Amino acid sequence: MTAGKSAAPRPGGGDNDLSALRRLLLRPEQRRIEELGERLENPQLHARDVSRVLPEALCLSAKDRDTLSDALTPTVETIIHASVRRDSRRFADALFPVIGPAIRKAIAETLRQMLQNLSEVLEHSFSRRGLAWRFEAWRSGRPFAEVVLLHSLEFRVEQVFLIHRESGVLLQHLSAGNVAFEDAGLGSAMLTAIEDFVHDSFAIGGEQTLDSIQMGDLTVRVEQGPEAIIAGAIRGNAPQELHGVFHKALETIHQQQAEALRDFAGDPAAFETDEVQQTLQQCLQARYHEQTRRISPLLVTLLLLLLAGGGYWAYTGLREQQAFEAYLQGLDQAPGIVVTRAGTAGDGYRVQGLRDPLAADPLSLLDAKSPLDPQRLDLHFEPYQALIPSFVLTRLQRLLQPPETVNLVLDDGVLHLTGQAPARWINEARRLALALPGVDAIDTSALQASGHDELQALKTALGEQVVRFDIDTARSEADAPILQRLAHDLQRLQRLAREQRQTARVVLVGHSDATGTPARNLILSRLRAEWLHAQLLALGVDPALLTLRAAGSSKSVSTETNPAGQAQNRSVTLTIHLAPKEEADR
Amino acid sequence: MIRKKVCMLGAFAVGKTSLVERFVKSLFNTRYQTSLGVKIDKKSLAIDGRLLELILWDLAGEDEFVSLRLPYLRGTAGLLLVVDGTRPETLDTALTLHDKAVAEIGEIPFVLLINKADLAEGWHIDPRDIDRLVARGWTVLETSAKTGRGVEEAFRILGREMLA
Ligand SMILES: Nc1nc2c(ncn2[C@@H]2O[C@H](COP(=O)(O)OP(=O)(O)OP(=O)(O)O)[C@@H](O)[C@H]2O)c(=O)[nH]1
Ligand SMILES: [Mg+2]
Numbered sequence: 001m002t003a004g005k006s007a008a009p010r011p012g013g014g015d016n017d018l019s020a021l022r023r024l025l026l027r028p029e030q031r032r033i034e035e036l037g038e039r040l041e042n043p044q045l046h047a048r049d050v051s052r053v054l055p056e057a058l059c060l061s062a063k064d065r066d067t068l069s070d071a072l073t074p075t076v077e078t079i080i081h082a083s084v085r086r087d088s089r090r091f092a093d094a095l096f097p098v099i100g101p102a103i104r105k106a107i108a109e110t111l112r113q114m115l116q117n118l119s120e121v122l123e124h125s126f127s128r129r130g131l132a133w134r135f136e137a138w139r140s141g142r143p144f145a146e147v148v149l150l151h152s153l154e155f156r157v158e159q160v161f162l163i164h165r166e167s168g169v170l171l172q173h174l175s176a177g178n179v180a181f182e183d184a185g186l187g188s189a190m191l192t193a194i195e196d197f198v199h200d201s202f203a204i205g206g207e208q209t210l211d212s213i214q215m216g217d218l219t220v221r222v223e224q225g226p227e228a229i230i231a232g233a234i235r236g237n238a239p240q241e242l243h244g245v246f247h248k249a250l251e252t253i254h255q256q257q258a259e260a261l262r263d264f265a266g267d268p269a270a271f272e273t274d275e276v277q278q279t280l281q282q283c284l285q286a287r288y289h290e291q292t293r294r295i296s297p298l299l300v301t302l303l304l305l306l307l308a309g310g311g312y313w314a315y316t317g318l319r320e321q322q323a324f325e326a327y328l329q330g331l332d333q334a335p336g337i338v339v340t341r342a343g344t345a346g347d348g349y350r351v352q353g354l355r356d357p358l359a360a361d362p363l364s365l366l367d368a369k370s371p372l373d374p375q376r377l378d379l380h381f382e383p384y385q386a387l388i389p390s391f392v393l394t395r396l397q398r399l400l401q402p403p404e405t406v407n408l409v410l411d412d413g414v415l416h417l418t419g420q421a422p423a424r425w426i427n428e429a430r431r432l433a434l435a436l437p438g439v440d441a442i443d444t445s446a447l448q449a450s451g452h453d454e455l456q457a458l459k460t461a462l463g464e465q466v467v468r469f470d471i472d473t474a475r476s477e478a479d480a481p482i483l484q485r486l487a488h489d490l491q492r493l494q495r496l497a498r499e500q501r502q503t504a505r506v507v508l509v510g511h512s513d514a515t516g517t518p519a520r521n522l523i524l525s526r527l528r529a530e531w532l533h534a535q536l537l538a539l540g541v542d543p544a545l546l547t548l549r550a551a552g553s554s555k556s557v558s559t560e561t562n563p564a565g566q567a568q569n570r571s572v573t574l575t576i577h578l579a580p581k582e583e584a585d586r
Numbered sequence: 587m588i589r590k591k592v593c594m595l596g597a598f599a600v601g602k603t604s605l606v607e608r609f610v611k612s613l614f615n616t617r618y619q620t621s622l623g624v625k626i627d628k629k630s631l632a633i634d635g636r637l638l639e640l641i642l643w644d645l646a647g648e649d650e651f652v653s654l655r656l657p658y659l660r661g662t663a664g665l666l667l668v669v670d671g672t673r674p675e676t677l678d679t680a681l682t683l684h685d686k687a688v689a690e691i692g693e694i695p696f697v698l699l700i701n702k703a704d705l706a707e708g709w710h711i712d713p714r715d716i717d718r719l720v721a722r723g724w725t726v727l728e729t730s731a732k733t734g735r736g737v738e739e740a741f742r743i744l745g746r747e748m749l750a
Contacts, residue, residue: 167591167661169641189626189641196657266588266663
């Protein structure tokens with residue numbers, strides 16, 4: 001204004017007069033101009049001026065809130081930061097009155113949500129669905145509570161209303177996809193009316209607010225703010241955490257639209273912004289899950305059966321395995337069985353090894369009570385001879401077939417034979433036994449050949465035999481049966497002697513009486529011996545057994561000279577020689 | 587579009603519900619069914635080229651048993667005070683209700699309706715009382731839910747005042 005006035009006069013008239021006039025007229029203004037200049041130049045004065053108008057300027061500027069707050073935000077942030085660093089205590093003191101309630105509120109809200117989740121978990125714990133979820137939790141290895149939560153999120157926020165709290169007037173409305181809603185404006189008013197009605201009818205204290213309304217599977221969740229309400233129509237199982245989503249949206253709207261809410265006079269256009277739409281959209285898109293595949297009870301039963309079967313199978317498998325190992329141990333301990341390889345083979349067990357034919361039947365070694373199925377045992381044993389004394393002995397018994405009178409003892413590879421046995425058996429036994437592995441030597445010193453006595457008796461008997469002849473003849477009067485017996489006895493003698501490993505020799509000695517000349521007697525005795533020899537050979541006696549000798553009258557059988565004695569001397573006698581075979585061979 | 591909450595106030599059976607019915611649906615029913623709690627309706631009006639949506643809160647009428655539920659008045663932008671022309675005492679009730687409302691939510695636009703105008707011969711309201719109110723600057727209208735007389739006009743007047 002001052003500047004305008006000073007600029008207004010137009011110059012005119014003489015120079016001096018004019019400047020004098022100007023000085024006169026304009027001195028006060030000039031001084032003011034100088035003053036103003038100084039104010040502008042001098043920072044101290046300038047600051048004082050600004051400080052005078054600053055509060056007012058801020059107030060004015062606050063109406064265009066964004067610019068000012070945008071400009072101030074970094075500074076304020078820096079100030080707070082610096083303040084906290086310099087003296088955090090002061091800051092804490094300032095916060096103290098609000099921080100307590102804030103924390104309490106946060107904790108209370110958290111606890112409330114936790115309880116809600118817990119109750120949902122409990123609620124779902126024992127239902128059929130709950131069991132299915134339990135199974136799912138078990139299958140997926142997730143905590144049960146998490147599975148429940150996942151399923152609980154099967155919902156859809158179909159409508160979101162932003163409502164002016166005081167009047168119940170609808171500020172903004174969004175619906176999900178194809179859901180049609182006839183009259184959102186009316187609905188929102190009704191919602192607040194309901195709240196009023198509830199307050200009114202049930203005498204509820206001032207601060208309490210309507211949280212949700214439920215009708216069938218439709219839930220209307222209400223989130224209350226100081227200026228506005230967000231209500232969501234939710235179909236399905238609305239989880240408590242949706243409150244958080246709504247709450248956040250409501251907070252954002254309160255922040256962004258603080259002024260519009262405060263000054264609201266019925267014109268919802270102020271909320272027709274993208275900002276609000278996006279915020280509300282977040283409530284709408286509240287995740288809803290695809291329908292989880294219901295697990296049919298049949299399938300569960302089947303799986304359980306399989307599981308049980310698997311368990312039983314594993315159990316029996318274990319038992320079988322243990323039984324198999326026990327069986328192997330038994331096999332190994334059994335004499336005459338050697339296991340060289342064992343293990344599972346396909347469906348059963350396979351054992352390979354060596355088995356003495358005398359050893360026990362491997363299958364008989366399987367305990368009747370063993371859970372091992374013999375059908376599933378595949379046994380392969382190669383035959384072999386075990387040098388176990390008992391087996392060697394058994395084998396000897398089978399091989400030698402000793403008479404009952406013989407006793408076999410195997411001691412450290414030496415076969416001791418005791419008792420009595422036919423010499424022939426003894427000889428065979430000696431030969432055979434040594435051929436058997438496990439028998440290194442045979443001791444027969446205590447074994448008596450059973451034919452020995454008989455041989456001696458026969459020898460004696462034959463030695464006493466006298467075959468008589470008539471006077472001056474070389475033909476015996478002995479009849480055929482006597483000769484036959486003699487021949488038989490001789491043959492037996494030879495056999496017995498052989499059995500006793502002896503060689504028998506029989507000398508036929510011819511005799512004569514003393515009546516004739518010695519020469520004649522010698523010839524006669526020889527003829528008599530030759531006659532018997534011929535007779536015996538004819539009866540089948542081995543010629544190798546017999547030798548001849550003419551004794552004449554020199555070796556008389558009887559020394560009697562009477563007729564009886566003389567008759568005795570007209571004869572052939574037998575002299576038996578038995579000698580051990582080796583001796584004879586020599 | 588502007589949305590405004592309007593409350594219907596008045597003694598019982600003065601015709602609040604009937605007026606809303608007439609205004610919103612152009613219907614009239616002689617049967618009387620007393621309202622309980624609140625019933626909400628809405629109707630849009632074009633006023634001076636602006637679209638106004640009225641959210642009409644039809645509250646239960648006041649009598650010796652039921653008194654006004656003040657919480658319902660929160661956020662109300664306009665009132666329709668309804669009087670039954672055939673029952674002078676309902677005017678007193680309307681005045682009392684007005685005072686209560688003002689005490690609760692402050693001065694807001696309102697219109698006083700003397701209803702059942704079709705029964706004018708049976709009216710017992712002292713015209714001087716009405717004159718006194720008009721002198722105080724009140725807007726007073728004669729209406730009939732039955733014939734529809736003055737109904738639309740009443741809502742329009744209130745709407746215009748609320749938009750002012
Ligand atoms: N003749 C006539 N009858 C009316 C008129 N308005 C209402 N009525 C009748 O009056 C009775 C009460 O009307 P309502 O509209 O129910 O009255 P209200 O004020 O809503 O009553 P409450 O809900 O109990 O407070 C009904 O039988 C209506 O038919 C009118 O303009 N003319
Ligand atoms: Mg009614």
